Amino acid sequence: MPKKVIMTQEDMRRTLARIAHELIERNELLENLILVGMHTRGVPLAKRLAANIEGFAETKIPVGTLDISLYRDDLSSLNLQPVVKHTDIPTSVDGKSIVLVDDVLYTGRSIRAAMDALTDLGRPHLIQLAVLVDRGHRELPIRADYVGKNIPSSKHEEIQVKLKETDGVDEVTIISTPVAKEGQ
Amino acid sequence: MRTTQKDNPALQIKPKAPETAIWRHHHILDVDDFSREEIELVFHTTKAMKEVLSRPIKRVPTLRGKTLITLFYEPSTRTRLSFELAAKNLSADVANLSASVSSVAKGESLVDTLSTLQALGADIVVMRHPRSGAPYIATKYIEASIVNAGDGWHAHPTQALLDLYTIQEHRESLKGLKVVIIGDIMHSRVARSNIWGLTTMGVEVTLCCPPTLLPVGLGSQHHFPSVSIEPNIELALDGADIVMTLRLQLERQQSGLLPSIREYIQLYQLTEARLARAKPDALVFHPGPVNEGIEISPNVAHGPQSVINEQVTNGVAVRMALLYLLTGSQKQ
Amino acid sequence: MKPLLIQGGRIIDPSQGIDITGSLLIAEGKILWLGKGEKTPPQPDYDVLPARGLVVCPGFIDLHCHLRQPGFEEKETIATGTKAAARGGFTTICCMPNTSPPLDNQTVVEYIKSKSASEGVVRVLPIGCISKGRKGEELAEMGELASAGVIAFSDDGEPALNSHLMRQALDYSRAFDLPIIDHCEDKALTEGGQMNEGIISTRLGLRGIPNAAEEIIVARDLALAQLTGSRLHIAHVTTEGSVELIRRAKEKGIKITAEVTPHHLTLTEERVIGYDTNAKVNPPLRTKRDIKALIQGLNDNTIDIIATDHAPHTEADKLCEFDLAPFGISGLETALGSLMSLVHDREISLVTLIAKLTYEPARIIGNKYSKLGTLAIGAPADVTLFDPTLEWVVDTKAFASKGRNTPLAGERLKGKVMATIFQGKLVYKDDSINVKGS
Numbered sequence: 001m002p003k004k005v006i007m008t009q010e011d012m013r014r015t016l017a018r019i020a021h022e023l024i025e026r027n028e029l030l031e032n033l034i035l036v037g038m039h040t041r042g043v044p045l046a047k048r049l050a051a052n053i054e055g056f057a058e059t060k061i062p063v064g065t066l067d068i069s070l071y072r073d074d075l076s077s078l079n080l081q082p083v084v085k086h087t088d089i090p091t092s093v094d095g096k097s098i099v100l101v102d103d104v105l106y107t108g109r110s111i112r113a114a115m116d117a118l119t120d121l122g123r124p125h126l127i128q129l130a131v132l133v134d135r136g137h138r139e140l141p142i143r144a145d146y147v148g149k150n151i152p153s154s155k156h157e158e159i160q161v162k163l164k165e166t167d168g169v170d171e172v173t174i175i176s177t178p179v180a181k182e183g184q
Numbered sequence: 185m186r187t188t189q190k191d192n193p194a195l196q197i198k199p200k201a202p203e204t205a206i207w208r209h210h211h212i213l214d215v216d217d218f219s220r221e222e223i224e225l226v227f228h229t230t231k232a233m234k235e236v237l238s239r240p241i242k243r244v245p246t247l248r249g250k251t252l253i254t255l256f257y258e259p260s261t262r263t264r265l266s267f268e269l270a271a272k273n274l275s276a277d278v279a280n281l282s283a284s285v286s287s288v289a290k291g292e293s294l295v296d297t298l299s300t301l302q303a304l305g306a307d308i309v310v311m312r313h314p315r316s317g318a319p320y321i322a323t324k325y326i327e328a329s330i331v332n333a334g335d336g337w338h339a340h341p342t343q344a345l346l347d348l349y350t351i352q353e354h355r356e357s358l359k360g361l362k363v364v365i366i367g368d369i370m371h372s373r374v375a376r377s378n379i380w381g382l383t384t385m386g387v388e389v390t391l392c393c394p395p396t397l398l399p400v401g402l403g404s405q406h407h408f409p410s411v412s413i414e415p416n417i418e419l420a421l422d423g424a425d426i427v428m429t430l431r432l433q434l435e436r437q438q439s440g441l442l443p444s445i446r447e448y449i450q451l452y453q454l455t456e457a458r459l460a461r462a463k464p465d466a467l468v469f470h471p472g473p474v475n476e477g478i479e480i481s482p483n484v485a486h487g488p489q490s491v492i493n494e495q496v497t498n499g500v501a502v503r504m505a506l507l508y509l510l511t512g513s514q515k516q
Numbered sequence: 517m518k519p520l521l522i523q524g525g526r527i528i529d530p531s532q533g534i535d536i537t538g539s540l541l542i543a544e545g546k547i548l549w550l551g552k553g554e555k556t557p558p559q560p561d562y563d564v565l566p567a568r569g570l571v572v573c574p575g576f577i578d579l580h581c582h583l584r585q586p587g588f589e590e591k592e593t594i595a596t597g598t599k600a601a602a603r604g605g606f607t608t609i610c611c612m613p614n615t616s617p618p619l620d621n622q623t624v625v626e627y628i629k630s631k632s633a634s635e636g637v638v639r640v641l642p643i644g645c646i647s648k649g650r651k652g653e654e655l656a657e658m659g660e661l662a663s664a665g666v667i668a669f670s671d672d673g674e675p676a677l678n679s680h681l682m683r684q685a686l687d688y689s690r691a692f693d694l695p696i697i698d699h700c701e702d703k704a705l706t707e708g709g710q711m712n713e714g715i716i717s718t719r720l721g722l723r724g725i726p727n728a729a730e731e732i733i734v735a736r737d738l739a740l741a742q743l744t745g746s747r748l749h750i751a752h753v754t755t756e757g758s759v760e761l762i763r764r765a766k767e768k769g770i771k772i773t774a775e776v777t778p779h780h781l782t783l784t785e786e787r788v789i790g791y792d793t794n795a796k797v798n799p800p801l802r803t804k805r806d807i808k809a810l811i812q813g814l815n816d817n818t819i820d821i822i823a824t825d826h827a828p829h830t831e832a833d834k835l836c837e838f839d840l841a842p843f844g845i846s847g848l849e850t851a852l853g854s855l856m857s858l859v860h861d862r863e864i865s866l867v868t869l870i871a872k873l874t875y876e877p878a879r880i881i882g883n884k885y886s887k888l889g890t891l892a893i894g895a896p897a898d899v900t901l902f903d904p905t906l907e908w909v910v911d912t913k914a915f916a917s918k919g920r921n922t923p924l925a926g927e928r929l930k931g932k933v934m935a936t937i938f939q940g941k942l943v944y945k946d947d948s949i950n951v952k953g954s
Contacts, residue, residue, distance in 0.1 A: 067232065069232075069246075070232075070236070070244040070245070070246040070274075070508070071244060071245055071246070072246075081207050081508070081509060081511070083225070083228065083229070084228070084229045084232040084233075084505075084508065085232065086231070086232060086235065087232070087235055088235070116245065117244075120239065120241050120243065120244065121239060121241075122240070216719070293835070293836060294836060294837060295835055295836070313837070315837040315838065315839040315840065316720060316721035316722050316791070316838065316839070317720065317721075317722070317791030317837065317838040317839075318837045320790060320791045321791070321835075321836070321837065335721070336721050336722075336839070337721035337722075338720060338721025338722075339721065373721060376718075376719070376721060399717075399718035400713055400714055400715065400717065400718050400724060401714055401715035401718045402718060404715065407715055
């Protein structure tokens with residue numbers, strides 16, 4: 001299947017640096033910030049952002065992980081049951097500014113589930129969203145506050161994000177999946 | 185029924201959990217249907233559920249819109265409550281039916297009751313019944329998932345799974361542990377399910393009971409190589425990692441299986457002195473309700489080595505995990 | 517009725533030591549002529565039933581079945597039970613007395629006889645009670661029962677537990693030269709038992725019925741048979757130990773006969789896994805080891821006959837928790853099909869199988885009822901035709917019996933009854949069988 005690299009390792013490094021700067025710029029009270037990575041690839045991304053912020057602003061930002069399996073709205077139609085992973089947020093969320101971090105923003109349903117999960121954990125002051133890639137095709141009124149790259153895509157294409165921590169390499173590719181022909 | 189599981193080499197390294205898991209059980213009837221990998225998946229999911237239980241709001245929307253009905257033909261407050269709480273924590277709708285055996289006398293058969301539950305839209309039926317095999321009938325006559333909360337002498341899979349989970353919370357790996365089960369094994373579904381579950385996970389099981397309360401065949405090394413029999417409680421407890429005591433039903437004396445309860449206490453009660461023969465950090469289990477002063481001395485039941493209360497807490501988490509995994513199976 | 521020529525089949529009649537390809541002529545309800553090979557009978561006028569590829573043998577005789585009438589007509593009647601027998605190739609069936617009222621007096625025996633004559637399609641021979649009301653306390657009026665026409669005495673369903681009563685029964689029955697049939701079960705050991713005692717009963721959490729429960733009463737009965745010199749018949753033998761006891765008793769010359777059922781010869785306790793109530797039977801299905809001993813017993817004549825112990829129950833009866841379901845397998849219509857697996861696996865020969873279903877049961881019934889179990893000239897024309905290799909699937913909905921309770925539902929069997937003739941009349945035929953006018 002035809003595959004095209006949209007972001008190289010260097011592209012990703014620069015993008016994450018830029019997002020970190022944006023986070024610092026738009027959040028006056030950095031001490032109130034928590035980065036919450038969404039399983040699976042949102043987690044290493046959140047950690048990298050936290051490291052960047054610590055490098056640029058000399059402030060250590062807590063990083064949490066969030067699993068949304070228990071909040072999905074599509075459990076009845078999935079073929080396989082998602083394995084529940086761990087939700088672990090090191091401090092209380094009450095009154096905090098949460099930045100959800102995910103690799104790809106698509107329909108927006110995962111983010112809706114994540115917001116439900118966060119509000120069950122407490123009452124955050126603010127929830128923002130940072131994504132590496134926004135590929136469009138939203139099904140809910142959700143938008144990202146920080147976007148690495150906008151990649152307009154068709155429904156027959158797949159955006160694949162690979163990270164060193166999980167896949168051994170840093171790369172974002174777009175793959176065309178075969179379209180079913182009429183009558184087949 | 186299972187024989188042995190293929191060892192999954194990937195389980196020996198600590199792998200990342202797979203993105204999705206194939207859970208092929210539409211019902212939860214007995215632990216001997218589960219492979220080692222499946223039991224590990226239950227542990228993994230239970231851990232996540234325990235995290236939910238530690239929150240101020242112990243609720244997630246996972247089973248929203250699903251109806252769970254408990255059908256208990258035997259009275260049981262704690263197990264039923266545990267299932268009810270598990271279901272409610274997952275946002276399911278719960279209703280309870282306490283059919284007594286007298287409704288059978290009134291003419292309503294098990295199959296009739298099951299048809300009614302089907303008509304009422306039950307997605308999951310949690311069933312406890314005094315006769316072995318009753319949930320198996322249910323699987324033939326109703327579309328809902330059936331969770332066996334105890335059938336006759338046969339099985340109590342959720343109890344075994346919560347016992348296994350409790351052990352692995354304390355001991356990381358189950359393989360090679362020595363677990364001693366003391367009590368009326370013959371009539372105990374908890375014992376049976378635990379024996380199958382423990383041996384699947386590589387545990388060495390010792391059964392300690394009067395020979396009249398030992399079911400036929402468990403002493404066969406050919407069929408049950410990880411199970412040994414030791415009727416002397418002191419010898420059985422030597423070096424044990426885990427001690428599981430079972431409730432003694434007082435009717436056993438009447439049916440002639442024991443000369444007297446007094447003798448049972450003298451020979452088989454788990455006392456502090458006897459417990460001292462086990463490892464110093466050995467844990468004491470009991471499925472409840474406890475007959476203090478009969479199968480276990482009050483000091484041991486309330487002592488530092490007892491994990492009886494943890495079993496109860498873990499029970500809700502394990503049941504939440506199983507209900508979550510079951511909803512995945514319903515579309516297959 | 518025109519004479520009927522059963523043509524070109526493999527005629528196997530163990531009573532005469534015959535195993536040939538040939539033809540059999542039936543007229544006026546009797547066997548008239550038997551011819552080898554292509555020979556045709558001297559008289560020219562007859563209908564023809566083509567039997568090429570089929571085995572032709574005497575009609576099967578079942579020494580042990582339950583027809584449920586009077587008292588339990590919802591489970592079976594003489595009408596439906598005899599139709600089921602015909603479908604299974606049985607032309608003579610002996611019904612056990614555990615009806616309501618039980619067969620402990622002449623009136624009930626007369627009832628059975630008249631119902632059989634008017635509604636039955638094969639021969640029904642009654643078995644009378646050992647004790648009044650089957651209560652196991654006092655002897656039934658055996659003399660009256662014998663005159664009324666019973667062919668044996670039994671309290672089946674229940675063992676004759678009172679040893680004194682059993683001895684009296686054995687002694688008293690000698691006057692009538694009729695056997696006592698005992699269902700051997702030590703009830704103190706089997707109380708609450710649901711299936712064979714063993715590893716499977718342990719795994720399933722069901723109370724077991726140990727082998728010893730049967731062997732204890734078999735041993736007792738053999739001792740009493742030796743003491744009294746009377747005729748004893750052991751019903752449904754199921755264990756290796758029982759076979760061994762009977763073998764040794766026969767070596768000593770004790771007058772005993774024994775029977776085994778098709779299900780005990782072919783099914784093990786593993787059938788109960790999954791809690792299939794259709795596999796719940798008393799005595800229970802046992803192990804491979806017991807089956808091996810039973811087959812050996814058939815081959816060395818320790819076990820004389822095969823009898824079905826046909827025990828029909830309604831669907832509702834069996835549709836419940838395992839503990840609550842009644843014991844029993846509906847066996848008349850699957851007997852041959854399941855037994856043929858033993859022949860196909862070369863465990864027993866075809867001739868032995870037929871002997872155990874015809875000649876040997878006839879010997880136990882004795883000459884009171886004219887010559888049964890044989891194709892000798894002049895014998896009643898009770899003939900069974902079967903295809904030894906035809907495969908068919910057991911469809912309980914097609915059963916003539918009201919009892920659909922068999923663990924073999926949906927199974928593929930190899931060997932099927934194609935036609936059954938009772939006293940010269942075709943009482944069952946497979947759709948593929950066509951009688952041609954000559």
